[in-house]
Amino acid sequence: MTDVITLINAKDYKALAQYCEFEEIQSASGSNIMLGQLYPVYLASCILLNDLQSARHVRKRILASNNKTPEIDAIWSVATALIQKSYPQVYQNLDSFQWSEYMVPLVQQIKADIREQMLIMIPNVYTSIELKQVRDYFGTSEEECLQELSTRGWRFNETTRVLFPVKPAPKPRISTNSNQFEKLSDIVLSLEKF
Known part of the structure; x- marks a missing residue:
C-alpha cells in the first residue's frame, strides 16, 4: 500500500484510480491483495475525479465479490449522497465515520473539493x-x-x-x-x- 500512500500524497487521483483498478484486476488473477482496504480508496478516488458512474460500477463489483466492510459502506454512503445532491448528508457521512489512515486525506480533499464547487456554483445560481x-x-x-x-x-x-x-x-x-x-x-x- 506504499504506492497508494505516494499517490494520495501527490494528489494524483487519476493515477490512484488507475492503480486501484490494476490491483483489482491482479487480485482476480490470484494475487494476495487486501481488497477491503483498496476498495474504499478506489471509491474515494472516483468521487474526487467526479466520476460517480465509475463509482457505481466499482460498487457493483464489490457487491458481486462479497467484499463488504464498514469503510466501504461509509464511503459509498458519501457517493450516494453526492448522487442525490444532498450536501448536508454528504458532510454528515464524512464526519460521522472513523476513517482509516489511507482515507483521512482523501476525505479531507473530498470536503475541500465540494466546498470549492459550491463557491463556483452558488454565485452562478x-x-x-x-x-x-x-x-x-x-x-x-x-x-x-x-x-x-x-x-x-x-x-x-x-x-x-x-x-x-x-x-x-x-x-x-x-x-x-x-x-x-x-x-x-x-x-x-x-x-x-x-
Whole structure:
C-alpha cells in the first residue's frame, strides 16, 4: 500500500484510480491483495475525479465479490449522497465515520473539493441566499461560512440573514476569424481526398 500512500500524497487521483483498478484486476488473477482496504480508496478516488458512474460500477463489483466492510459502506454512503445532491448528508457521512489512515486525506480533499464547487456554483445560481442554506452547502457553522465568504467579498444582511454572492468575472470569449475557418476548411478538404 506504499504506492497508494505516494499517490494520495501527490494528489494524483487519476493515477490512484488507475492503480486501484490494476490491483483489482491482479487480485482476480490470484494475487494476495487486501481488497477491503483498496476498495474504499478506489471509491474515494472516483468521487474526487467526479466520476460517480465509475463509482457505481466499482460498487457493483464489490457487491458481486462479497467484499463488504464498514469503510466501504461509509464511503459509498458519501457517493450516494453526492448522487442525490444532498450536501448536508454528504458532510454528515464524512464526519460521522472513523476513517482509516489511507482515507483521512482523501476525505479531507473530498470536503475541500465540494466546498470549492459550491463557491463556483452558488454565485452562478443565486443572487441572494439564506445563510442556513449556505451552511448546508458548505458543511460548516454559520460563523465559519460568514468569516470565509466575507473575505471573498460576499455581502451579508444581518436583518434578513441573507448572503449576496459575488458574481465571478466573465470568461473572455475567444473570437475566431476567417483565416481560422479557411485553415479548417483546407484540412477537411485534404482529409476528404483520402
